[in-house]
Amino acid sequence: MLRYILRRLLYMTPILFGVSLVIFLILHxxxxxxxxxxxxxxxxxxxxxxxxxxLGLDRxxxxxxxxxxxxxxxxxxxxxxxxxRPVTQELRLTFPATVELTLSATVVAVLIGVAxxxxxxxxxxxxxxxxxxxxxxxxxxxxxxxxxxxLMLVFAVKLDLLPTTGRGGLENxxxxxxxxxxxxxxxxxxxxxxxxxxxxxMDYIRTxxxxxxxARAVVLRHAVKNALIPVITVIGLEFGYLLAGAxxxxxxxxxxxxxxxxxxxxxxxxxPVIQGALLLLALQFALVNLVVDILYAFxxxxxxxx
Amino acid sequence: MKQLRLLGVLxxxxxxxxxxxxxxxxxxxxEKVITIAQYADAVSLDPQDTxxxxxxxxxxxxxxxxxxxxxKMEQIPQLAERWDASPDARVYTFYLRKGVKFHDGTPFxxxxxxxxxxxxxNPDNKLKRYTLYKIISQIDVINDSTVRFTLSEPFGAMIATxxxxxxxxxxxxxxxxxxxxxxKNPVGTxxxxxxxxxxxxxxxxxxxPDYWDKNNEAKVDKIIVKPxxxxxxxxxxxxxxxAQFINFVPYIQADVVKADRNLSLASTEAIYTFWVAMNTxxxxxxxxxxxxxxxxxxxxxxxxxxxxxxxxxxxxSPLAPRVWGYTPVKTYPYDPAKAKALLAEAGYPNxxxxxxxxxxxxxQKDAMVAIQGQLQQxxxxxxxxxxPAAALTAERFKPLEENKMEMDLxxxxxxxxxxxxxxxxxxxxxxxxxxxxxxxxxxxxxxxESIKAALQTSDAAKRKAAYAEAxxxxxxxxxxxxxxxxxxxxxxxxxxxxxxxxxxxIGYYRSVYYK
Numbered sequence: 001m002l003r004y005i006l007r008r009l010l011y012m013t014p015i016l017f018g019v020s021l022v023i024f025l026i027l028h029x030x031x032x033x034x035x036x037x038x039x040x041x042x043x044x045x046x047x048x049x050x051x052x053x054x055l056g057l058d059r060x061x062x063x064x065x066x067x068x069x070x071x072x073x074x075x076x077x078x079x080x081x082x083x084x085r086p087v088t089q090e091l092r093l094t095f096p097a098t099v100e101l102t103l104s105a106t107v108v109a110v111l112i113g114v115a116x117x118x119x120x121x122x123x124x125x126x127x128x129x130x131x132x133x134x135x136x137x138x139x140x141x142x143x144x145x146x147x148x149x150x151l152m153l154v155f156a157v158k159l160d161l162l163p164t165t166g167r168g169g170l171e172n173x174x175x176x177x178x179x180x181x182x183x184x185x186x187x188x189x190x191x192x193x194x195x196x197x198x199x200x201x202m203d204y205i206r207t208x209x210x211x212x213x214x215a216r217a218v219v220l221r222h223a224v225k226n227a228l229i230p231v232i233t234v235i236g237l238e239f240g241y242l243l244a245g246a247x248x249x250x251x252x253x254x255x256x257x258x259x260x261x262x263x264x265x266x267x268x269x270x271x272p273v274i275q276g277a278l279l280l281l282a283l284q285f286a287l288v289n290l291v292v293d294i295l296y297a298f299x300x301x302x303x304x305x306x
Numbered sequence: 307m308k309q310l311r312l313l314g315v316l317x318x319x320x321x322x323x324x325x326x327x328x329x330x331x332x333x334x335x336x337e338k339v340i341t342i343a344q345y346a347d348a349v350s351l352d353p354q355d356t357x358x359x360x361x362x363x364x365x366x367x368x369x370x371x372x373x374x375x376x377x378k379m380e381q382i383p384q385l386a387e388r389w390d391a392s393p394d395a396r397v398y399t400f401y402l403r404k405g406v407k408f409h410d411g412t413p414f415x416x417x418x419x420x421x422x423x424x425x426x427x428n429p430d431n432k433l434k435r436y437t438l439y440k441i442i443s444q445i446d447v448i449n450d451s452t453v454r455f456t457l458s459e460p461f462g463a464m465i466a467t468x469x470x471x472x473x474x475x476x477x478x479x480x481x482x483x484x485x486x487x488x489x490k491n492p493v494g495t496x497x498x499x500x501x502x503x504x505x506x507x508x509x510x511x512x513x514x515p516d517y518w519d520k521n522n523e524a525k526v527d528k529i530i531v532k533p534x535x536x537x538x539x540x541x542x543x544x545x546x547x548x549a550q551f552i553n554f555v556p557y558i559q560a561d562v563v564k565a566d567r568n569l570s571l572a573s574t575e576a577i578y579t580f581w582v583a584m585n586t587x588x589x590x591x592x593x594x595x596x597x598x599x600x601x602x603x604x605x606x607x608x609x610x611x612x613x614x615x616x617x618x619x620x621x622x623s624p625l626a627p628r629v630w631g632y633t634p635v636k637t638y639p640y641d642p643a644k645a646k647a648l649l650a651e652a653g654y655p656n657x658x659x660x661x662x663x664x665x666x667x668x669x670q671k672d673a674m675v676a677i678q679g680q681l682q683q684x685x686x687x688x689x690x691x692x693x694p695a696a697a698l699t700a701e702r703f704k705p706l707e708e709n710k711m712e713m714d715l716x717x718x719x720x721x722x723x724x725x726x727x728x729x730x731x732x733x734x735x736x737x738x739x740x741x742x743x744x745x746x747x748x749x750x751x752x753x754x755e756s757i758k759a760a761l762q763t764s765d766a767a768k769r770k771a772a773y774a775e776a777x778x779x780x781x782x783x784x785x786x787x788x789x790x791x792x793x794x795x796x797x798x799x800x801x802x803x804x805x806x807x808x809x810x811x812i813g814y815y816r817s818v819y820y821k
Contacts (some may be wrong), residue, residue, distance in 0.1 A: 031697045031701070032696030036703055037695070037696055040701070042727075043742075044741060045741040045742070047436065054432045061735070074556045092506065093505055105635070149542070153542055156542060157542050158548045160546065163548060164539065165548065166508075166532065167768050171811050210507065254343075256507045264535075267695065267696065269696050
């Protein structure tokens with residue numbers, strides 16, 4: 001197992017290298033001159049030139065990439081073109097916030113999704129089944145900026161229960177986590193339901209019923225555990241997408257995370273910040289996939305890694 | 307069903323804990339705190355390395371200039387008590403206020419002023435405002451409270467340039483101490499002192515108890531500025547009272563704020579003008595009759611009503627009324643018949659096809675749609691190309707040969723508040739892209755001469771006359787479709803006063819108080 005993990009970690013290196021190269025190339029293909037954007041619209045050509053040379057953008061592209069890569073190996077991601085803060089510092093400030101938000105959103109999504117999906121499968125074709133699946137469909141379709149603003153208007157402004165924005169205690173996390181988790185909850189609910197339906201139709205479930213086990217025990221002990229594999233895959237994937245979804249949610253709730261940092265950086269073509277943030281997100285995505293694969297082995301003893 | 311009950315209990319518990327935590331915050335409310343939700347975080351808090359209004363808005367309560375602006379953007383003495391200029395607009399002398407100290411205790415004096423402007427005009431420091439002050443060739447400390455600037459060439463708009471927010475004076479001790487990190491640790495002389503900056507979260511400033519002007523000292527203990535990019539979120543924060551002021555209110559939300567009796571809308575007439583530049587070097591817009599036709603074809607009042615919800619008025623000059631040197635010239639009335647006749651005369655009886663470029667921002671897009679519809683009425687088929695700022699900028703700053711611009715919707719405010727920066731970058735040949743913002747590639751020797759004449763003198767009357775002439779010529783030439791001068795909207799809680807947006811869209815936060 002340990003060797004497997006080490007090998008997977010090793011494989012990640014070329015992947016991340018490829019990611020960094022693709023990011024770099026795409027960034028330089030997209031129109032937009034960072035020097036002009038940083039210098040400002042009313043800046044003269046001379047100002048723009050000064051900014052360009054101070055950002056190192058007057059060097060040839062391969063030189064820029066290699067010097068970035070060289071610094072990366074020393075743990076230096078460069079400095080933001082706009083704020084001059086080191087990118088590592090920007091990420092250190094924002095990344096924990098995003099992880100916090102994404103994890104709480106995942107908890108919300110898993111709690112609601114697995115519970116609703118399981119109940120819907122067990123009580124197939126009941127009112128609960130239909131309503132929860134319609135709600136799930138709506139959940140997938142609702143744009144998170146709209147949902148976020150609506151939740152804010154109801155729970156923060158009208159009912160005055162929660163703060164509107166910002167990061168701090170648990171109370172700041174409720175609305176963004178629900179907003180971010182809603183879509184994932186819906187998908188998890190649907191996957192759980194269909195996976196459960198498949199398992200519930202299996203022979204061994206009939207056997208379990210036949211030998212007189214309580215319905216609850218059949219569902220919880222026998223069915224859910226076996227239905228979980230596809231659900232875990234989806235949760236892993238959703239966790240990755242949640243990081244991307246955090247871009248919108250963080251902006252709506254003025255929540256100081258990587259997503260918001262990234263949006264701003266893209267607006268200003270702040271290359272060092274974009275490259276650093278995307279690399280970090282790619283790394284995290286890869287790690288989450290690894291964790292998911294390891295979890296399989298725990299849930300299903302038939303799967304083992306040598 | 308049990309699972310569902312469990313879930314219900316969990317969610318309820320979560321909510322209860324959250325509510326308990328939020329009420330705890332109500333306990334410590336003895337000190338007077340103002341929270342401002344602003345559309346963006348600061349980029350830097352070093353005025354000499356700043357070119358965005360979000361940063362200036364936060365710098366201004368902390369850092370003052372020799373000359374300041376009041377909330378109407380009229381120049382007022384700040385750290386200088388008075389000043390004079392030589393008639394040839396080359397030598398400027400400032401008589402400084404005595405007994406003023408920076409927040410770190412460093413005395414404010416002529417040496418401090420010299421150190422500040424020596425810093426910005428040195429290209430090695432790579433500060434964003436270098437070109438604004440590079441015209442200064444020599445700075446002499448006459449005595450402790452008198453300082454004299456000599457320029458390398460006459461520049462009649464220099465007083466306005468000193469009043470520009472980039473002219474804020476920082477403590478030389480702090481600049482020395484923090485070096486390249488000074489922008490994160492600003493130290494000035496203003497009514498508020500910097501305490502903390504958590505990027506993308508908040509900036510805090512507290513009352514400066516030793517402020518030099520007792521009549522204009524801080525009226526609250528603390529100002530917290532939070533960056534909130536989403537417009538709907540800012541409104542929600544204001545409605546709930548999580549913010550006492552928001553910068554800014556989008557036009558489509560103006561009525562929501564107005565209708566709420568807990569809130570009040572702070573509307574300020576801007577020094578912005580909005581216009582559609584036409585590429586005067588290329589067909590069909592190289593014909594003045596076509597450009598006039600475009601001006602007659604647009605019903606400005608209707609566009610203002612639709613896009614700005616009435617928060618503006620038609621532009622009657624390339625400059626807005628609050629810009630120093632503005633002269634009202636004329637507006638082109640809405641007259642589609644005349645527009646058609648002019649187009650026919652110019653050889654386009656059936657109109658033509660063109661492309662209208664602009665920003666993706668909601669109000670800009672709305673304006674483009676309105677303009678497109680009205681141009682259609684006179685046979686001009688304008689395709690809309692709404693681009694994100696970065697892509698649009700890349701397109702705009704291409705030199706003439708590569709530039710695909712035909713019609714370009716844009717707005718401009720001269721941050722010096724002076725006519726020079728409202729005309730020169732926008733309408734002169736030396737400022738064609740890629741150099742600066744003359745995006746329609748306009749040039750007229752008469753305009754260039756007037757501008758030059760205005761810069762050769764410090765005599766206010768002569769300068770005004772020269773700019774008046776330039777404005778008249780430009781209105782006749784119509785290199786732009788002249789659209790509007792807009793109002794800028796801030797929103798505040800009804801129990802808060804003394805806070806608004808300045809006409810240049812920089813927040814005016816320093817006088818805020820609780821009623």
